[in-house]
Amino acid sequence: MMRKLLLSALLSCATIAPLYAVAANAVFIHPDGTGLGHWNAARLLYAGPDGQLNWDRMARLAAYRVHQENWLSTTSHAGATVHAYGKKVHHDSYGLDRDQPLVAASGEPMSLMHEAMAAGKRVGVVNSGHIGEPGTGVFLTSNESRGNVAEIAAGVMESGADLIFLGGEIFLLPTDVVGEHGQRGVRDDGRNLITEARSRGYTVIFSRDELLDLDPATDKVIGIFAAVDTYNDVREERLAASGLETYNPDQPSFDEMVAKALEVLSADADREFFLVAEEEGTDNFSNKANARGMLDAMGRADKAIGVTLDFIEANPDRPTLLLVGADSDAGSPGIWAPREPEEDYQLPEQSSSGAELDGPDGTGGRPFVSQPDQFGNRHVFGIAWAMEGDQQGSTVAKAHGYRSDLLPVDLDNTGVYKILHTVLFED
Secondary structure, three states: HHHHHHHHHHHHHHHHHHHOOOOOEEEEEEEEEOOHHHHHHHHHHHHOOOOOOOOHOOOOEEEEEEEOEEEEOOOOHHHHHHHHHHOOOOOOEEEOOEEEOOOOOOOOOOHHHHHHOOOOOOEEEEEEEEEOOOHHHHHOOEEEEOOHHHHHHHHHHOOOOOOEEOOOOHOEEEOOOOOOOOOOOEEEEOOOOOHHHHHOOOOOEEOOOHHHHHHOOOOOOEEEOOOOOOOOOOOOOHHHHHHOEEOOOOOOOOHHHHHHHHHHHHOOOOOOEEEEEOOOHHHHHHOOOOOHHHHHHHHHHHHHHHHHHHHHOOOOOEEEEEEEEOEEOOOOOOOEEOOOOOOOOEOOOOOOOOOOOOOEEEEEEEEOOOOOOOOOOOOOEEEEEOOOEEEEOEEEEEEOOOOOOHHHOEOOOHHHHHHHHHHHOOO
Protein backbone atom coordinates (compact mmCIF):
# COMPACT_ATOMS: atom_id res chain seq x y z
CA MET A 1 0.00 0.00 0.00
CA MET A 2 2.82 2.39 0.93
CA ARG A 3 4.56 1.65 -2.40
CA LYS A 4 1.33 2.51 -4.30
CA LEU A 5 0.95 5.79 -2.42
CA LEU A 6 4.58 6.69 -3.09
CA LEU A 7 4.20 5.85 -6.81
CA SER A 8 1.01 7.90 -6.97
CA ALA A 9 2.76 10.87 -5.37
CA LEU A 10 5.67 10.62 -7.80
CA LEU A 11 3.31 10.47 -10.79
CA SER A 12 1.45 13.47 -9.44
CA CYS A 13 4.68 15.45 -9.17
CA ALA A 14 5.61 14.41 -12.69
CA THR A 15 2.38 15.89 -14.06
CA ILE A 16 2.88 19.15 -12.17
CA ALA A 17 6.61 19.68 -12.69
CA PRO A 18 6.49 20.17 -16.49
CA LEU A 19 4.15 23.17 -16.07
CA TYR A 20 7.10 25.45 -16.92
CA ALA A 21 9.44 22.87 -18.43
CA VAL A 22 8.51 23.62 -22.05
CA ALA A 23 10.36 25.20 -24.93
CA ALA A 24 9.37 28.85 -25.24
CA ASN A 25 10.00 32.01 -27.22
CA ALA A 26 11.39 35.27 -25.83
CA VAL A 27 11.03 38.84 -27.07
CA PHE A 28 13.13 41.58 -25.48
CA ILE A 29 12.01 45.07 -26.47
CA HIS A 30 14.49 47.74 -25.47
CA PRO A 31 13.15 51.31 -25.70
CA ASP A 32 16.59 52.71 -25.02
CA GLY A 33 17.03 55.33 -22.31
CA THR A 34 13.47 55.26 -20.98
CA GLY A 35 12.32 55.74 -17.39
CA LEU A 36 8.99 56.40 -15.74
CA GLY A 37 9.08 60.03 -16.85
CA HIS A 38 9.15 58.96 -20.49
CA TRP A 39 6.24 56.55 -20.05
CA ASN A 40 4.15 59.02 -18.04
CA ALA A 41 4.59 61.67 -20.73
CA ALA A 42 3.72 59.20 -23.49
CA ARG A 43 0.56 58.19 -21.63
CA LEU A 44 -0.61 61.80 -21.42
CA LEU A 45 -0.05 62.43 -25.11
CA TYR A 46 -1.40 59.17 -26.54
CA ALA A 47 -3.95 57.88 -24.01
CA GLY A 48 -4.73 60.67 -21.55
CA PRO A 49 -4.20 60.87 -17.77
CA ASP A 50 -6.73 58.09 -17.13
CA GLY A 51 -5.95 56.02 -20.22
CA GLN A 52 -3.68 53.05 -20.83
CA LEU A 53 -0.76 52.53 -23.12
CA ASN A 54 0.08 49.05 -24.39
CA TRP A 55 2.94 49.26 -21.89
CA ASP A 56 0.33 49.62 -19.12
CA ARG A 57 -1.32 46.37 -20.23
CA MET A 58 1.74 44.35 -19.24
CA ALA A 59 1.35 42.17 -16.17
CA ARG A 60 4.44 42.85 -14.04
CA LEU A 61 6.64 45.83 -13.17
CA ALA A 62 10.10 46.05 -11.58
CA ALA A 63 12.42 48.82 -10.51
CA TYR A 64 15.64 48.38 -12.49
CA ARG A 65 19.20 48.94 -11.18
CA VAL A 66 21.46 50.35 -13.87
CA HIS A 67 24.97 50.42 -12.33
CA GLN A 68 28.05 48.79 -13.84
CA GLU A 69 31.24 47.54 -12.21
CA ASN A 70 32.96 50.95 -12.25
CA TRP A 71 30.15 53.54 -12.54
CA LEU A 72 26.83 54.30 -10.87
CA SER A 73 25.22 54.63 -14.30
CA THR A 74 25.90 52.91 -17.62
CA THR A 75 26.55 53.49 -21.27
CA SER A 76 24.38 51.98 -23.99
CA HIS A 77 27.14 49.56 -24.99
CA ALA A 78 27.84 48.43 -21.43
CA GLY A 79 24.11 48.14 -20.76
CA ALA A 80 23.69 45.95 -23.82
CA THR A 81 26.67 43.84 -22.75
CA VAL A 82 25.19 43.09 -19.34
CA HIS A 83 21.88 42.16 -21.02
CA ALA A 84 23.60 39.87 -23.54
CA TYR A 85 26.06 38.21 -21.10
CA GLY A 86 24.52 38.60 -17.64
CA LYS A 87 27.60 40.21 -16.08
CA LYS A 88 28.44 43.75 -15.03
CA VAL A 89 31.31 45.25 -17.00
CA HIS A 90 33.43 48.36 -17.39
CA HIS A 91 31.29 51.21 -18.73
CA ASP A 92 33.28 51.32 -21.99
CA SER A 93 32.50 47.76 -23.13
CA TYR A 94 30.98 46.39 -26.34
CA GLY A 95 30.47 42.66 -25.85
CA LEU A 96 33.69 42.44 -23.82
CA ASP A 97 34.77 43.61 -20.38
CA ARG A 98 36.48 46.65 -21.86
CA ASP A 99 39.03 44.69 -23.93
CA GLN A 100 38.79 41.26 -22.25
CA PRO A 101 36.66 38.35 -23.53
CA LEU A 102 33.57 37.48 -21.53
CA VAL A 103 32.19 34.18 -20.36
CA ALA A 104 28.44 34.60 -19.94
CA ALA A 105 26.62 33.95 -16.67
CA SER A 106 25.56 30.57 -18.09
CA GLY A 107 29.22 29.54 -18.31
CA GLU A 108 29.23 29.69 -22.11
CA PRO A 109 31.86 31.85 -23.87
CA MET A 110 29.23 33.55 -26.02
CA SER A 111 26.27 35.91 -25.86
CA LEU A 112 22.75 34.75 -25.09
CA MET A 113 21.76 35.09 -28.75
CA HIS A 114 24.68 33.02 -29.99
CA GLU A 115 23.85 30.38 -27.37
CA ALA A 116 20.26 30.36 -28.67
CA MET A 117 21.54 29.93 -32.25
CA ALA A 118 23.80 27.07 -31.16
CA ALA A 119 20.75 25.39 -29.63
CA GLY A 120 18.89 25.56 -32.96
CA LYS A 121 16.55 28.45 -32.13
CA ARG A 122 15.67 31.14 -34.66
CA VAL A 123 17.01 34.58 -33.76
CA GLY A 124 16.56 38.11 -34.98
CA VAL A 125 17.33 41.75 -34.20
CA VAL A 126 15.43 44.94 -35.00
CA ASN A 127 16.74 48.48 -34.53
CA SER A 128 15.42 51.87 -35.63
CA GLY A 129 19.04 53.06 -35.62
CA HIS A 130 22.10 51.88 -37.52
CA ILE A 131 23.75 48.47 -37.48
CA GLY A 132 26.38 49.44 -34.90
CA GLU A 133 23.87 50.39 -32.21
CA PRO A 134 24.83 48.26 -29.21
CA GLY A 135 21.32 47.44 -27.95
CA THR A 136 21.14 44.83 -30.68
CA GLY A 137 24.70 44.66 -32.00
CA VAL A 138 26.24 43.35 -28.77
CA PHE A 139 23.97 40.29 -28.92
CA LEU A 140 25.65 39.33 -32.20
CA THR A 141 29.24 40.63 -32.07
CA SER A 142 31.87 42.23 -29.86
CA ASN A 143 34.59 44.84 -30.33
CA GLU A 144 37.18 46.73 -28.33
CA SER A 145 35.59 50.06 -29.32
CA ARG A 146 32.04 51.11 -30.01
CA GLY A 147 33.50 53.52 -32.54
CA ASN A 148 34.67 50.71 -34.85
CA VAL A 149 31.31 50.66 -36.61
CA ALA A 150 32.62 49.14 -39.85
CA GLU A 151 34.09 46.18 -37.93
CA ILE A 152 30.92 45.84 -35.86
CA ALA A 153 28.80 45.90 -39.02
CA ALA A 154 30.81 43.01 -40.46
CA GLY A 155 30.35 41.06 -37.22
CA VAL A 156 26.58 41.55 -37.25
CA MET A 157 26.22 40.66 -40.93
CA GLU A 158 28.36 37.53 -40.51
CA SER A 159 26.71 36.43 -37.25
CA GLY A 160 24.32 33.91 -38.80
CA ALA A 161 21.18 35.56 -37.37
CA ASP A 162 18.02 34.59 -39.23
CA LEU A 163 16.65 38.15 -39.34
CA ILE A 164 18.34 41.56 -39.20
CA PHE A 165 16.21 44.72 -39.62
CA LEU A 166 17.91 48.11 -39.12
CA GLY A 167 19.66 51.07 -40.77
CA GLY A 168 23.29 51.80 -41.55
CA GLU A 169 23.73 50.99 -45.24
CA ILE A 170 26.81 53.22 -45.51
CA PHE A 171 28.69 50.91 -43.11
CA LEU A 172 28.06 47.93 -45.40
CA LEU A 173 29.41 49.38 -48.66
CA PRO A 174 32.84 50.37 -49.98
CA THR A 175 33.59 54.02 -50.66
CA ASP A 176 33.05 53.70 -54.43
CA VAL A 177 29.48 52.38 -54.15
CA VAL A 178 26.34 54.50 -53.71
CA GLY A 179 23.66 52.58 -51.86
CA GLU A 180 19.93 52.18 -52.30
CA HIS A 181 19.39 55.08 -49.88
CA GLY A 182 21.47 57.49 -51.96
CA GLN A 183 24.63 57.76 -49.89
CA ARG A 184 28.12 56.50 -50.63
CA GLY A 185 29.61 53.73 -48.50
CA VAL A 186 32.33 54.40 -45.95
CA ARG A 187 34.15 51.05 -45.85
CA ASP A 188 37.83 51.43 -46.70
CA ASP A 189 38.45 47.66 -46.90
CA GLY A 190 36.66 47.34 -50.25
CA ARG A 191 34.11 44.84 -48.91
CA ASN A 192 30.47 44.93 -49.96
CA LEU A 193 28.72 43.25 -47.05
CA ILE A 194 25.36 43.27 -48.84
CA THR A 195 26.73 41.28 -51.79
CA GLU A 196 28.41 38.91 -49.35
CA ALA A 197 25.14 38.40 -47.45
CA ARG A 198 23.30 37.52 -50.66
CA SER A 199 26.00 34.96 -51.46
CA ARG A 200 25.26 33.31 -48.10
CA GLY A 201 21.59 32.92 -49.01
CA TYR A 202 20.06 36.02 -47.42
CA THR A 203 17.17 37.88 -48.98
CA VAL A 204 18.05 41.59 -48.72
CA ILE A 205 15.36 44.30 -48.74
CA PHE A 206 15.56 48.08 -48.47
CA SER A 207 12.10 49.70 -48.42
CA ARG A 208 8.93 49.82 -46.37
CA ASP A 209 6.95 48.27 -49.23
CA GLU A 210 9.42 45.38 -49.50
CA LEU A 211 9.10 44.83 -45.75
CA LEU A 212 5.31 44.78 -45.76
CA ASP A 213 5.26 42.44 -48.80
CA LEU A 214 7.89 40.07 -47.40
CA ASP A 215 6.83 36.42 -47.34
CA PRO A 216 6.86 35.28 -43.68
CA ALA A 217 8.28 31.95 -44.86
CA THR A 218 11.52 33.68 -45.90
CA ASP A 219 14.32 31.71 -44.30
CA LYS A 220 17.09 34.31 -43.93
CA VAL A 221 16.43 38.03 -44.38
CA ILE A 222 18.27 41.31 -43.91
CA GLY A 223 16.41 44.61 -44.12
CA ILE A 224 18.57 47.74 -44.48
CA PHE A 225 16.09 50.59 -44.23
CA ALA A 226 18.23 53.73 -43.99
CA ALA A 227 21.62 55.10 -44.97
CA VAL A 228 22.26 55.63 -41.24
CA ASP A 229 19.22 55.93 -38.93
CA THR A 230 15.48 55.99 -39.62
CA TYR A 231 15.23 59.17 -37.52
CA ASN A 232 16.86 62.62 -37.43
CA ASP A 233 18.06 63.10 -33.87
CA VAL A 234 18.74 66.84 -33.65
CA ARG A 235 17.04 69.65 -31.75
CA GLU A 236 13.56 70.78 -32.81
CA GLU A 237 14.85 74.09 -34.11
CA ARG A 238 17.35 72.37 -36.43
CA LEU A 239 14.68 70.01 -37.72
CA ALA A 240 12.46 72.95 -38.58
CA ALA A 241 15.31 74.81 -40.29
CA SER A 242 16.18 71.71 -42.35
CA GLY A 243 12.58 70.83 -43.23
CA LEU A 244 12.98 67.39 -41.66
CA GLU A 245 10.61 65.24 -39.63
CA THR A 246 11.70 63.43 -36.48
CA TYR A 247 11.36 60.13 -38.36
CA ASN A 248 11.77 59.69 -42.10
CA PRO A 249 8.20 59.05 -43.34
CA ASP A 250 9.18 56.76 -46.24
CA GLN A 251 11.02 54.28 -44.02
CA PRO A 252 9.37 51.52 -41.95
CA SER A 253 8.49 52.28 -38.36
CA PHE A 254 9.79 50.29 -35.42
CA ASP A 255 6.42 48.59 -34.83
CA GLU A 256 6.18 47.59 -38.51
CA MET A 257 9.61 45.99 -38.32
CA VAL A 258 8.73 44.16 -35.09
CA ALA A 259 5.42 42.93 -36.53
CA LYS A 260 7.12 41.45 -39.59
CA ALA A 261 9.95 40.01 -37.48
CA LEU A 262 7.41 38.12 -35.36
CA GLU A 263 5.76 36.76 -38.51
CA VAL A 264 9.04 35.57 -39.98
CA LEU A 265 10.61 34.13 -36.83
CA SER A 266 7.43 32.29 -35.81
CA ALA A 267 6.79 30.83 -39.28
CA ASP A 268 8.62 27.61 -38.37
CA ALA A 269 6.27 26.10 -35.80
CA ASP A 270 8.85 23.48 -34.82
CA ARG A 271 11.48 25.96 -33.61
CA GLU A 272 11.46 28.50 -30.82
CA PHE A 273 12.68 32.03 -31.47
CA PHE A 274 14.48 34.87 -29.70
CA LEU A 275 13.95 38.47 -30.84
CA VAL A 276 15.77 41.54 -29.52
CA ALA A 277 14.26 44.82 -30.75
CA GLU A 278 15.52 48.30 -29.88
CA GLU A 279 13.82 51.64 -30.46
CA GLU A 280 16.93 53.79 -30.35
CA GLY A 281 15.18 57.12 -30.91
CA THR A 282 13.84 57.18 -27.36
CA ASP A 283 17.41 57.58 -26.15
CA ASN A 284 18.86 59.72 -28.91
CA PHE A 285 16.11 62.33 -28.91
CA SER A 286 16.18 62.46 -25.11
CA ASN A 287 19.92 63.08 -25.16
CA LYS A 288 19.29 65.96 -27.57
CA ALA A 289 16.53 67.35 -25.29
CA ASN A 290 14.07 67.00 -28.17
CA ALA A 291 10.74 66.30 -26.49
CA ARG A 292 8.72 65.90 -29.69
CA GLY A 293 11.21 63.37 -31.05
CA MET A 294 11.26 61.54 -27.71
CA LEU A 295 7.46 61.29 -27.68
CA ASP A 296 7.33 60.20 -31.32
CA ALA A 297 9.81 57.45 -30.44
CA MET A 298 7.82 56.46 -27.35
CA GLY A 299 4.70 56.08 -29.47
CA ARG A 300 6.52 53.75 -31.84
CA ALA A 301 7.93 51.70 -28.98
CA ASP A 302 4.48 51.37 -27.42
CA LYS A 303 2.96 50.22 -30.72
CA ALA A 304 5.66 47.53 -30.96
CA ILE A 305 4.73 46.38 -27.46
CA GLY A 306 1.09 46.22 -28.57
CA VAL A 307 2.01 44.15 -31.62
CA THR A 308 3.85 41.67 -29.40
CA LEU A 309 1.05 41.48 -26.84
CA ASP A 310 -1.37 40.74 -29.68
CA PHE A 311 0.96 37.99 -30.92
CA ILE A 312 1.03 36.39 -27.46
CA GLU A 313 -2.75 36.51 -27.19
CA ALA A 314 -3.27 35.12 -30.70
CA ASN A 315 -0.82 32.23 -30.20
CA PRO A 316 -1.62 30.53 -26.89
CA ASP A 317 -0.01 27.34 -28.18
CA ARG A 318 3.32 29.16 -28.68
CA PRO A 319 4.38 30.17 -25.14
CA THR A 320 6.17 33.52 -25.41
CA LEU A 321 7.64 35.94 -22.89
CA LEU A 322 7.70 39.66 -23.59
CA LEU A 323 10.29 41.53 -21.52
CA VAL A 324 10.51 45.32 -21.89
CA GLY A 325 13.26 47.38 -20.31
CA ALA A 326 15.84 50.12 -20.74
CA ASP A 327 19.33 50.36 -19.27
CA SER A 328 19.22 54.02 -18.16
CA ASP A 329 17.01 57.11 -17.94
CA ALA A 330 18.14 59.48 -20.69
CA GLY A 331 17.58 63.12 -19.78
CA SER A 332 15.29 62.14 -16.86
CA PRO A 333 12.31 64.07 -18.31
CA GLY A 334 9.65 65.42 -15.98
CA ILE A 335 6.12 66.61 -16.74
CA TRP A 336 5.55 70.32 -16.12
CA ALA A 337 1.95 71.54 -16.13
CA PRO A 338 0.50 74.98 -15.27
CA ARG A 339 -2.40 75.04 -12.84
CA GLU A 340 -4.77 77.39 -14.65
CA PRO A 341 -3.50 78.07 -18.16
CA GLU A 342 -5.12 80.78 -20.21
CA GLU A 343 -6.28 80.24 -23.76
CA ASP A 344 -3.39 80.06 -26.26
CA TYR A 345 -1.04 79.38 -23.36
CA GLN A 346 2.70 79.55 -24.13
CA LEU A 347 5.33 77.64 -22.15
CA PRO A 348 8.06 79.56 -20.37
CA GLU A 349 11.56 78.62 -21.46
CA GLN A 350 12.49 77.33 -18.01
CA SER A 351 10.85 76.02 -14.88
CA SER A 352 11.38 77.91 -11.63
CA SER A 353 14.32 75.61 -10.87
CA GLY A 354 15.99 76.40 -14.20
CA ALA A 355 15.12 73.19 -16.05
CA GLU A 356 14.71 73.62 -19.80
CA LEU A 357 11.02 73.35 -20.83
CA ASP A 358 10.14 71.82 -24.18
CA GLY A 359 6.97 71.82 -26.22
CA PRO A 360 6.45 70.33 -29.69
CA ASP A 361 8.40 73.17 -31.33
CA GLY A 362 11.31 73.22 -28.91
CA THR A 363 12.14 75.37 -25.91
CA GLY A 364 9.17 77.44 -24.79
CA GLY A 365 6.36 78.12 -27.26
CA ARG A 366 3.18 76.12 -27.54
CA PRO A 367 2.68 73.22 -25.10
CA PHE A 368 1.81 69.61 -25.68
CA VAL A 369 -1.89 68.78 -25.20
CA SER A 370 -3.02 65.55 -23.56
CA GLN A 371 -5.79 63.25 -24.69
CA PRO A 372 -9.02 63.80 -22.70
CA ASP A 373 -9.18 62.62 -19.09
CA GLN A 374 -12.19 60.84 -17.55
CA PHE A 375 -13.99 64.20 -17.30
CA GLY A 376 -13.44 65.03 -20.94
CA ASN A 377 -10.78 67.65 -20.23
CA ARG A 378 -7.54 68.06 -22.15
CA HIS A 379 -4.50 69.39 -20.33
CA VAL A 380 -1.46 71.33 -21.54
CA PHE A 381 2.01 70.31 -20.43
CA GLY A 382 5.69 70.65 -21.19
CA ILE A 383 8.70 68.38 -20.77
CA ALA A 384 11.32 69.54 -18.26
CA TRP A 385 14.77 68.08 -18.90
CA ALA A 386 16.63 67.33 -15.68
CA MET A 387 20.06 66.55 -17.14
CA GLU A 388 22.02 65.38 -20.16
CA GLY A 389 23.16 61.85 -20.89
CA ASP A 390 22.27 58.38 -19.59
CA GLN A 391 21.90 58.40 -15.82
CA GLN A 392 20.33 56.40 -12.99
CA GLY A 393 16.93 58.10 -13.05
CA SER A 394 13.81 55.99 -12.63
CA THR A 395 14.44 53.05 -14.94
CA VAL A 396 11.94 50.19 -14.93
CA ALA A 397 11.29 46.83 -16.57
CA LYS A 398 8.03 45.07 -17.38
CA ALA A 399 7.10 41.50 -18.31
CA HIS A 400 4.09 39.77 -19.81
CA GLY A 401 3.17 36.29 -20.97
CA TYR A 402 5.03 33.06 -20.36
CA ARG A 403 7.00 33.07 -17.09
CA SER A 404 6.42 36.77 -16.50
CA ASP A 405 6.41 35.73 -12.83
CA LEU A 406 10.21 35.56 -13.12
CA LEU A 407 10.36 39.37 -13.00
CA PRO A 408 10.95 40.44 -9.39
CA VAL A 409 9.91 43.83 -8.03
CA ASP A 410 13.58 44.81 -7.82
CA LEU A 411 15.63 43.86 -10.90
CA ASP A 412 19.38 44.16 -11.20
CA ASN A 413 20.49 44.71 -14.80
CA THR A 414 22.07 41.23 -14.79
CA GLY A 415 18.58 39.85 -14.20
CA VAL A 416 17.49 40.55 -17.78
CA TYR A 417 19.88 37.84 -18.99
CA LYS A 418 18.80 35.42 -16.26
CA ILE A 419 15.10 35.76 -17.09
CA LEU A 420 15.63 35.39 -20.83
CA HIS A 421 17.98 32.44 -20.37
CA THR A 422 15.49 30.68 -18.11
CA VAL A 423 12.71 31.00 -20.67
CA LEU A 424 14.82 30.05 -23.69
CA PHE A 425 16.61 27.10 -22.07
CA GLU A 426 14.05 25.82 -19.54
CA ASP A 427 16.39 26.53 -16.62
